[in-house]
Amino acid sequence: MGRLVISAKGLAWLRRGHPWVYRDDLEKIEDASPGNIVILEDKKGRFLAQGFYSSQSKIAFRLITYSAEQINAQFWKRRIQEAYLFRKERGVLKQTNAYRLIYGEADGIPSLIVDRYDNHFVLQTLSLAADNLLTIFIQALHDLFSPASITLRNDLHVRALEGLPLEKRVLWGNLPARVKIFEGKLAFWVDLYQxxxxxxxxxxxxxxxxxxxxxxGNILDAFCYQGWFALQVAKNSAQVIGVDSSAEALELAKENALLNGISNVELVKDNVFDFLKEAKKKEKNFQGIILDPPAFAKSKEDLVTAARGYKEINVRALHLLCPGGILVTSSCSYNLLETRFLEILRECARDTGTTLKILYKKGQSADHPVLLNFPESSYLKCFFLEKINF
Structure with a gap:
């Protein structure tokens, strides 16, 4: 088995509980094959941990365990089962049959994503080591869940950082063009391949x-995609307008509305920034507004531009929100910290002469668990804000 020797600086980082060791924090690499499991040691040769080794990424070591136990097929099967039980115990399976089963490092299986839609499974492997273990992961899913299909969605550009190709294919079974899942009391069609x-x-x-x-009341769902927010709020609302720039997503949103017998949702194909601007000119008002944009800050270099984007849409939304109305506003940009997002929202309140009360401060759902010492596992910020007048 290959061996990595960590520097004093890297050891201090490791002892903080972070599951990654960067290449710059290694003093020696011995007999380590890319994509294999290696041993991490200190400079005195003392065992520290086992993990995945990468020769391409800046992340040279991804922690699997601090134990010297044998890592085999049974080990991985046990980790998958533990992840499933974690979600079951937290009531995820009562809310839905579509959830994240494996969330990489947060579930002790570095660089592996497994999402379950009814009994159809979608995998993403984000390192060469996870690629190399694909057969073992597939077998474990078979043993535990008897899946109807398993699909590989390795069409993420993050794989390029590991020197890995992009690919997409069905690994097992028959994947239908669409899978029907439920969330709460509603059903949705999902395209797992596209x-x-x-x-x-x-x-x-x-x-x-x-x-x-x-x-x-009257609700606006901006960046509505396939209408999941819009359809969930439709039951208690007079009318919902969902806006998105993707005609394909809106078509599926229409089908999801029909699937649930919902007729009070209007779907509009438009650029959200333009829609908000025009809505203000027309003096439209809403009792509730949902902002769930894509990640504006995919890297630290994007932060300045992203902040402008988040501020613009939230300022425009506050102009349209009635007193007593609720703004649900999100950022899924990991690089935009929660403190900075709150600063932006305070600026929006100041610039619009608005007082906002935080009703709820939320994050990602329980099937996306967060490790306290792994901030990369926490990315979603979602605030429920009430517009009030004193």
């Missing part, structure tokens, strides 16, 4: 269900 991410945005599930309880 849809965003692995087919849907599962991380906002709990926030959608909360919005369904709180929002009433």
């Amino acid at each position: 849809g965003q991410k692995t087919g849907a945005f599962l991380d906002q599930r709990e926030n959608r269900l909360l919005a369904a309880q709180l929002l009433q």
Whole structure:
């Protein structure tokens, strides 16, 4: 087995609990084959941990365990089962049959994503080591769940950082063109092969269900994608307008509305920034507004531009929000910290002469667990804000 020797600086980082060791924090690399499991040691040769080794990425070591136990097929099967039980115990399976089963490092299986849609599974492997273990992961899923299909969605550009090709294929079984899942009391069609991410945005599930309880009246859902927020809030609302720039996403949103017998949702194909601008000119008002944009800051270099984008849409939304109305506003940009997002929202309140009360401060759903010492596992910020007049 290969061996990595960590520097004093790297050891201090490791002892903080972070599961990654960067290449610059290694003093020696011995007999380590890319994509294999290696041992991490200190400069005195003392065992520290086992993990995945990468020769391409800046992240040279991804922690699997601090134990010297044997890592074999049974080990991985046990980790998958533990992840499933974690979600079951937290009530995820009562809310939906579409959820993230494996969330990489947060579930002790570095660089592996597994999303489950009914009994169809979608995998993403984000390192060569995870690629090399694909057969073992597939077998473990077979043993535990007897899946109807398993699909590989390795069409993420992050794989290029590992020197890995982009690919997409069905690994097992028959994948239908669409899979029907449920979330709360509603059903949705999902395209697991062509849809965003692995087919849907599962991380906002709990926030959608909360919005369904709180929002009433005329509602605007900006960046509505396939209409999941819009349809969840429709039951208690007079009318919902969903806006998105993707005709394909809106078509599926229409089908999801028909699937649930919902007729009070109007879907509009438009650029959200333009729509908000025109809505202000027309003096439109809403009792509830949902802003769930794509990640504006995909890297630290994007932060200045991203901040402008988040400020613009939130300022425009506050102009349209009635007194007593609720703004549900999100950022899925990891690089934009929660403190900075709150600063932007304070600036928006100041610039519009608005007083905002935080009703709820939320994040990603329980099937996307957060490790305290791994900030990269926490990315979604979602605030429920009430516009009030004193």
